[in-house]
Amino acid sequence: MKPPAASPTATSTKRQTSLAGFFTPAGSAKKSRTEAAPRPVGRDDDDEPVAIAGPSSGTKRKLGSAEDSAVVRNIGVEEETPEERPSPTDEDTFINYPPRTHPSYRLPPRPDYNHPIPIMPPPPSLISSLRFNTSPRIITSPADLDLLYFNRFIDPSGARQLTKYLLEAMPWYRVNYRTRMGQDIKTPRYTTVFGKDATPLPWDQYPKWSPRAIPEILLRLMQKVEQVTGETYNFSLVNYYSSGTDSISYHSDSERFLGPNPCIASISLGAPRDFFLRHTEHKTNGLPVQKFNLHDGDMVVMRGKTQHKWEHSIPKRAKAEGRINITFRKGVVQYATENYLTYNVGTGPMFRWEGGKMVEKGYVG
Ligand SMILES: O=C(O)CCC(=O)C(=O)O
Numbered sequence: 627m628k629p630p631a632a633s634p635t636a637t638s639t640k641r642q643t644s645l646a647g648f649f650t651p652a653g654s655a656k657k658s659r660t661e662a663a664p665r666p667v668g669r670d671d672d673d674e675p676v677a678i679a680g681p682s683s684g685t686k687r688k689l690g691s692a693e694d695s696a697v698v699r700n701i702g703v704e705e706e707t708p709e710e711r712p713s714p715t716d717e718d719t720f721i722n723y724p725p726r727t728h729p730s731y732r733l734p735p736r737p738d739y740n741h742p743i744p745i746m747p748p749p750p751s752l753i754s755s756l757r758f759n760t761s762p763r764i765i766t767s768p769a770d771l772d773l774l775y776f777n778r779f780i781d782p783s784g785a786r787q788l789t790k791y792l793l794e795a796m797p798w799y800r801v802n803y804r805t806r807m808g809q810d811i812k813t814p815r816y817t818t819v820f821g822k823d824a825t826p827l828p829w830d831q832y833p834k835w836s837p838r839a840i841p842e843i844l845l846r847l848m849q850k851v852e853q854v855t856g857e858t859y860n861f862s863l864v865n866y867y868s869s870g871t872d873s874i875s876y877h878s879d880s881e882r883f884l885g886p887n888p889c890i891a892s893i894s895l896g897a898p899r900d901f902f903l904r905h906t907e908h909k910t911n912g913l914p915v916q917k918f919n920l921h922d923g924d925m926v927v928m929r930g931k932t933q934h935k936w937e938h939s940i941p942k943r944a945k946a947e948g949r950i951n952i953t954f955r956k957g958v959v960q961y962a963t964e965n966y967l968t969y970n971v972g973t974g975p976m977f978r979w980e981g982g983k984m985v986e987k988g989y990v991g
């Protein structure tokens with residue numbers, strides 16, 4: 627089991643590069659959205675099958691299942707002690723940590739490359755408000771589990787501002803797709819994705835989808851997460867669960883395009899939600915479901931064998947307020963870009979958060 631990365635050192639300061647002048651006014655590269663229905667691979671069974679028209683199919687997950695009513699191990703609401711939460715140093719903020727270029731993140735032609743809408747820059751007050759808890763709890767049992775859990779990785783005040791900013795700034799999608807078996811799937815949450823795989827293929831030479839540049843605030847967060855996890859990333863997938871009926875069913879992010887033993891960092895913002903993990907052989911080995919209640923600002927890092935031996939989910943709930951989830955991952959081959967855009971942007975309409983709700987904006991980009 628790999629220990630968490632050592633605390634920040636002076637070398638991280640040396641690697642800083644200023645992005646002053648790097649961010650230019652938006653002028654988004656448009657891409658035709660008239661492609662055929664996405665090829666049903668990769669995330670087919672991530673989401674619950676729901677009849678796209680007409681009444682819900684019988685396979686839709688029921689609320690209040692036995693699993694749902696189980697006691698949740700509330701590790702996310704643990705009281706903080708001053709020992710665990712020292713005052714942040716400058717290294718725990720962005721103050722001395724502007725975005726830098728990392729080998730895993732290939733610079734886009736422009737920072738707003740292939741954005742279907744201009745992404746408003748994060749207010750300086752948001753950037754300066756972000757404070758981080760860089761001391762994780764390491765969880766390596768039961769068998770094959772390898773997690774880092776950062777209780778309130780992002781402090782509440784920064785997390786609140788970040789949630790508001792992301793809701794308003796991101797293009798959001800609710801992706802529909804047809805599986806290989808011909809089943810219509812309606813993704814039960816809003817999604818969006820940024821980033822490009824680690825191959826040297828130029829940004830404009832993707833046959834189906836051009837990758838989207840990672841927006842400034844997500845890039846800053848990604849680089850902070852790289853610092854505290856000792857891993858590198860090049861994709862950010864963002865989910866928005868607008869209510870308790872939005873969810874992600876049991877799945878593992880063990881796609882081959884992420885390489886062996888992928889490390890996935892996952893930040894929660896907004897309302898709490900249960901996060902369940904079950905062993906892939908739980909029916910024979912009897913390992914219990916691991917239950918977390920993830921809170922605003924928490925971060926879970928899944929690494930080692932976790933993606934191969936465990937599945938995770940955000941189950942539906944009778945009542946839940948809005949929650950954003952940001953994940954960082956590293957795609958190693960070109961197909962990662964195609965898959966992520968297909969299943970997190972897709973060919974359907976875009977939504978924007980306006981006046982406290984999601985408003986459909988039609989086909990943009
Ligand atoms: O919302 C979460 O915490 C989990 C999201 C997730 O598993 C995914 O996007 O693959």
Ligand SMILES: [Fe+2]
Nearest residue numbers: 877878879938
């Ligand atoms: Fe996942």
